[in-house]
Amino acid sequence: MLTGSCFCSEVSYELDGSLQKGRACHCSKCRKVFSGASSAYAELAPGSEIRWTKGTASLVSSRPRDGWAIGFCGSCGSTLCGLFNGEVHGLTLGCVDGDPGVEIEMHIFVGSKAPWDHIGGDAPQFDERPAGS
Numbered sequence: 001m002l003t004g005s006c007f008c009s010e011v012s013y014e015l016d017g018s019l020q021k022g023r024a025c026h027c028s029k030c031r032k033v034f035s036g037a038s039s040a041y042a043e044l045a046p047g048s049e050i051r052w053t054k055g056t057a058s059l060v061s062s063r064p065r066d067g068w069a070i071g072f073c074g075s076c077g078s079t080l081c082g083l084f085n086g087e088v089h090g091l092t093l094g095c096v097d098g099d100p101g102v103e104i105e106m107h108i109f110v111g112s113k114a115p116w117d118h119i120g121g122d123a124p125q126f127d128e129r130p131a132g133s
């Protein structure tokens, strides 16, 4: 059972299932959402379900764009999940407690990364998002 929580511990969840497709996206939007060099997230594997165990009232969604939105803690601002049409599509790896069971498998939108961002590790890097990923 995977668990996760925000910085202030007001919001927490359990994931019944697993994560897949760990990604770090270096685009300018992800840098803002994550206040860092990139995002770090993974999709829910098929059949996985998330249960908010605490603080659902504090869970805030950004205004959706093309169905996509970000779920974050309204108290501390931690980015917790990506939503598609109001459903949790993926989780941010930074808010998972312990080992999320996935690693960053690829870096995407490296073509627009910040000039101060030096990417480590040997996961493949793509200028944009490769097709089918």
Ligand SMILES: [Zn+2]
Binding pocket: 006, 007, 008, 009, 010, 011, 073, 074, 075, 076, 077, 078
């Ligand atoms: Zn919080």
Ligand SMILES: [Zn+2]
Binding pocket: 025, 026, 027, 028, 029, 030, 031, 039, 109
């Ligand atoms: Zn991005």
